[in-house]
Structure formats: C-alpha cells, structure tokens
Amino acid sequence: METPVVPILEPATPPPVSLFEQFKLNRQLFNAVAALGFTEPTPVQRKAIPLLLAGHDLLGIAQTGTGKTAAFGLPLLMKTKYAQGTYPRAVVLAPTRELVIQLTDHLRALGQFTDLRFVALYGGLGPKQQSELLAGGIDVVISTPGRLWELYSAGKLVLKEVKTLILDEADRMLDMGFAPQIRRLLEVLPRKRQNALFSATMPERVVKLSEEFLEAPQRVEVSKQSTPAETVSQLLYRAPNKATKLAVLRDLMTADEAAWSRVLVFARAKPTVEAIAESLREAKIGPVRVLHGNKGQNARLSAMDDFRAGHVRVLVATDVAARGIDVTNVSHVVNFDVPAAYDDYVHRIGRTGRAGLEGASIIFATPAETWHIRNIEALIRQPLPVADLPAGITPSETPPEEAQQQAREIDHQKRLADPTFKGAFHEKVLPVHLQVDKRTGKLYDEEFVGRKRVRRSGTQRTTTKGNKPRKNG
Known part of the structure; x- marks a missing residue:
C-alpha cells in the first residue's frame, strides 16, 4: 500500500504590517502614518521615537532627509494629543522661514486626524496677521528664534504652558546668529519640559548649547558627522575659471536632459547666482528661477513652490536656502562654488538622494x-572622484582680473599653512640697499662707488663726496 503524498502547503503571505505599530501610536496618528504611505521607520525614527515617547531629552545627529521631522513630530503630537486652552504647549524652532513653513506642513500632515492647532511664525508677516493667528488659541508653534522672541517680548505670545521644546537644525541656527535669542527663550520657558535638539553636525558650539538645557539626554546618531548620504554619488570637475564652469554645466545639462530633470545649483554670491541663471536661460536649458537674500519673501516662496511642483527645471540659490528646500526628487545638486563653510557642502548635497x-x-x-x-574631503572622510571635462569643452582663458584674484587667494592659503611664506601678493620688505629718507619719507637707493655714494629719488640724482652734496645737471 503506497503511502499517500501529503502536499506541502506554502504558508500564506501575511498582509503587509506597518512597523510603526511597534510605537503604540494613538489611532489618529497611526491613521495619518498610513495615509502618508509610511510603512517602515527610518533609522532615526526607530531610535528617537521610543526615547521621546518615554519622556527622555534627546540629542540627535541627523542630516536633512533622514525622516527626523516625523522622529520628533510623532512623539510631540502624541504628547500634545488634542486641542486645549489658548496658549501653545509645544514649540519647534527652525533657522529659516522656508524650513518653518515646511515643518508646519509636515506636522499638520501627521496631525491631520487630530484637532490640534498649528501656527507658523517667521519674518515677513505683519503684526496684525500674527495677532490673528494667535488669537484663536494655538497648540503647536513652529517659528524662527528671532520672531518667537520678538512676539514674546511684545506680549503677544504666552509661553508658560510649553511642555515640549524642539530645536531643529541647531547648527544652522547658531551659524545664523540666533544664539542670543535661543538663550533668552530658554530662560523664560517653563523649566519642567521635554527637550530635543537635532543637528546635522555637532561642532563644539552646538555641544555647549545642548549642555545648557538638555537634562541627561539620550544621544541618537544615524550617520557619521558630516558624511553625505550613501545614496548620493559625487564628482569633482576641475575648471580654471567661472566661464569654463558654466560651459561644463551647460554641456552636462543638455547632453542628458532626462537624467538632469530637476537641478539645484548653489553659488556663494548673489551676482554669481544671477549670472548662472542668465547663462542657463540663454542656453535654453528650461525654466530657471533664482533664490537669494535680495528676493522678497513672496518671490522666494513662489520660486520654491514652482521648483517643488516640477514647473521649474533649475533653481539657482545661495546657501541661505541650503536647508530650506524639501523636494524628494532632486536629480542633481551642483556646487558651482566651493561653500564658504565646509559643513554647507553636506547640507547642499543633502537636497538630493532623499527618501x-x-x-x-x-x-x-x-x-x-x-x-x-x-578640507572638504577631510571633513567627509572620503576623496571626491575627479571627472574629466566633457569632450567638447575647451577650457577658456582666465581673465586677468579673475587670475589675479585666484593668485591672491592661493597666496592667502599658503600663508595660512606657513606664516613665513611670502608670495606675489604680500607686503613688500625693503631690500637692504633701499632706504627711507627720514626727512622726506621717500625711498632711495644707496650705491657705493669708491668714496662716492649715489642717491636716487625719482628723477633727481644727487651724489655726496665727504659731507658736501652737489646737484647734478
């Protein structure tokens, strides 16, 4: 009698389960997470959310684009729960108006199934408009430090009910000179509160600030300090001058338009930003917008919205916007100039390779x-691969003024490395034979020919023999 063959049944594939369930969020927040399509927490969310939900203060080292807004936002909303009273119970500080607006949008999305009231405060809003925003009661305030302090000082904002304080991009806030306002706010906020500080880098000044207000903080670090995201490829192009840089950029963007679909170009100076944009427009690259400090608030927000919506292929910006742009599908970041602060290199390229x-x-x-x-390679702990210039590009001749400026910069760099270095552009040291006439202040050469000393000063030539000078014709 043959033994019957029992079929081996494959286990049924279980339905996908959101790993956010492990955080035991309330139903409103869990529904928002599902509606936003979040299924698996990012590394910073896995580490930070349980600690914040447990009530710890937190020191987080995380770059932009790692999911840190939800990492502090979900615990903040979980703690705040529902609309209550008139005065804010949570404060989030951010360095720029653009980032304030984006954080507000993200927090509103996370709290879309709650009745929590959010307000964004930043420069450019009139006093009347701000008063109206605050008059109806508020639960969560997202603000720049300067504007929050201004409203508090004017008596338009009461902070006595604040239970949670978040500092986002603390290193950038200190770079922008907000340390005095932050410290003043720390003095007036209730002492009994939960705090979290997030920063892309952790220089000494950020460590010092964290020690002033974080109590026994838990440290969360999701990547090495100042290291670019692994999803970002990097290339270095060596170019003799700005004209060659522009030629290479135009060539790269026209050679593969599909790959270079949404491009963010950074430059150090506003005139350079305008020059790049004009050059790309002349090459008919596509819609180009600029973003820098001379643009008004409405123009800046409009440029960012158009870039985010895909209406603009290229956005050329100064570093003022390096951390204020939240677009998930930027194909390329171009560092037209080396940034003034090396940390900004990481912040710049953090605009691509996200999510x-x-x-x-x-x-x-x-x-x-x-x-x-x-120095940037030392900071990010890796060499930048060098790419050859495109085949059709011949480096242009460097204009004399630009060449002279480069020579001065190189001299300055060499003097920083070696204080004894004397280059082409340094304070002249008089040779021994050059003397200064103490009476007239003029320079003259001293030459000795026999017993005669010849003195030259301009076109006048005098000689002395013994102590009797005579004037030559």
Missing part, C-alpha cells in the same frame, strides 16, 4: 579652490 532615491552631486573647483576641496 531612499538615488541622487548626484557635482562640485567645480578652480586652482584657488583646490585647497578648500582638500
């Missing part, structure tokens, strides 16, 4: 910028 997507970054460097490239 697990692949991104690309290129950086141009003239001979005068090579020294800065070495």
Whole structure:
C-alpha cells in the first residue's frame, strides 16, 4: 500500500504590517502614518521615537532627509494629543522661514486626524496677521528664534504652558546668529519640559548649547558627522575659471536632459547666482528661477513652490536656502562654488538622494579652490572622484582680473599653512640697499662707488663726496 503524498502547503503571505505599530501610536496618528504611505521607520525614527515617547531629552545627529521631522513630530503630537486652552504647549524652532513653513506642513500632515492647532511664525508677516493667528488659541508653534522672541517680548505670545521644546537644525541656527535669542527663550520657558535638539553636525558650539538645557539626554546618531548620504554619488570637475564652469554645466545639462530633470545649483554670491541663471536661460536649458537674500519673501516662496511642483527645471540659490528646500526628487545638486563653510557642502548635497532615491552631486573647483576641496574631503572622510571635462569643452582663458584674484587667494592659503611664506601678493620688505629718507619719507637707493655714494629719488640724482652734496645737471 503506497503511502499517500501529503502536499506541502506554502504558508500564506501575511498582509503587509506597518512597523510603526511597534510605537503604540494613538489611532489618529497611526491613521495619518498610513495615509502618508509610511510603512517602515527610518533609522532615526526607530531610535528617537521610543526615547521621546518615554519622556527622555534627546540629542540627535541627523542630516536633512533622514525622516527626523516625523522622529520628533510623532512623539510631540502624541504628547500634545488634542486641542486645549489658548496658549501653545509645544514649540519647534527652525533657522529659516522656508524650513518653518515646511515643518508646519509636515506636522499638520501627521496631525491631520487630530484637532490640534498649528501656527507658523517667521519674518515677513505683519503684526496684525500674527495677532490673528494667535488669537484663536494655538497648540503647536513652529517659528524662527528671532520672531518667537520678538512676539514674546511684545506680549503677544504666552509661553508658560510649553511642555515640549524642539530645536531643529541647531547648527544652522547658531551659524545664523540666533544664539542670543535661543538663550533668552530658554530662560523664560517653563523649566519642567521635554527637550530635543537635532543637528546635522555637532561642532563644539552646538555641544555647549545642548549642555545648557538638555537634562541627561539620550544621544541618537544615524550617520557619521558630516558624511553625505550613501545614496548620493559625487564628482569633482576641475575648471580654471567661472566661464569654463558654466560651459561644463551647460554641456552636462543638455547632453542628458532626462537624467538632469530637476537641478539645484548653489553659488556663494548673489551676482554669481544671477549670472548662472542668465547663462542657463540663454542656453535654453528650461525654466530657471533664482533664490537669494535680495528676493522678497513672496518671490522666494513662489520660486520654491514652482521648483517643488516640477514647473521649474533649475533653481539657482545661495546657501541661505541650503536647508530650506524639501523636494524628494532632486536629480542633481551642483556646487558651482566651493561653500564658504565646509559643513554647507553636506547640507547642499543633502537636497538630493532623499527618501531612499538615488541622487548626484557635482562640485567645480578652480586652482584657488583646490585647497578648500582638500578640507572638504577631510571633513567627509572620503576623496571626491575627479571627472574629466566633457569632450567638447575647451577650457577658456582666465581673465586677468579673475587670475589675479585666484593668485591672491592661493597666496592667502599658503600663508595660512606657513606664516613665513611670502608670495606675489604680500607686503613688500625693503631690500637692504633701499632706504627711507627720514626727512622726506621717500625711498632711495644707496650705491657705493669708491668714496662716492649715489642717491636716487625719482628723477633727481644727487651724489655726496665727504659731507658736501652737489646737484647734478
């Protein structure tokens, strides 16, 4: 009798389960997470959310684009729960109006199934409009430090009910000079509160600030300090001057338009931003907008909205917007100039390769910028791969004024490395044979020919023999 064959049944595939369930969020927040399509927490969310839900103070080292808004936002909303009273119970501080607006949008999305009231406060809003925003009662305030202090000082904002304080991008806030306002706010906020500080980098000044108000903080670090995201490829193009940089950029963007679909270009100076935009428009690259400090608030927000919506292919910006742009599908970040602060390189290229997507970054460097490239490589702990210039590009001749400026910068860099270095552009030291006439203040050469000393000063030539000078014809 044959033994019957029992079929081996494959286990049924279980339905996908959101790993956010492990955080035991309330139903409103869990529904929002599901509606936003979140299924698996990012590393910073896995580490930070349980600690914040447990009531700990937190020191977080996380770059933009790692999901840190939800990492502090979900515990904040879980604690605040529902609309209550008139005065805010949670405060989030951010360095720029653009980031304040984006944080507000994200927190509103996370709290979409609650009745919590959010308000964004930043420069550019009139006093009447701000008073109206606050008059109806508020639960969560997202603000720049300066504007929050201004409203508190004017008696338009009461902070005595604040139970949660978040500092986002603390290093950037200190770079922008907000330390005095932050410290004044720390003095007036209730002592009994939960605090969290997030920063992309952890320089000494940020550590010092954290020690002033975090109590026994838990430290969360999701990547090495000042290291670019692994999803971002990096290339270095060496170019002799700005004209060659522009030529290479135009060539790269026209050679593969599909790949270069949404491009963010950073430059250090506002005139350079305008020059880049004009050059790209002339090359008919596509819609180009600029973003810098001379643009009004409405123009800046409009440029960012158009770029985010895909109406603009290229956005050219100064570093003022480096951390204020939240677009998940930026294909390329271009560092037209080496940033003034090396940390800004990481912040710049953090605009691409977000949400697990692949991104690309290129950086141009003239001979005068090579020294800065070495410092950036030391900061990010990796060399930047060097790419050859495109085949059709012939480096242009460097204009005399630009060449002279580069020479000065190189001299300055060499003097920083070696204080004894004397280059082409340094304070002249008089040779021994050059003397200063103490009576007239003029320079003259001293030459000894026999017993005669010849003195030259301009076109006048005098000689002395013994103590009797005579004037030559």
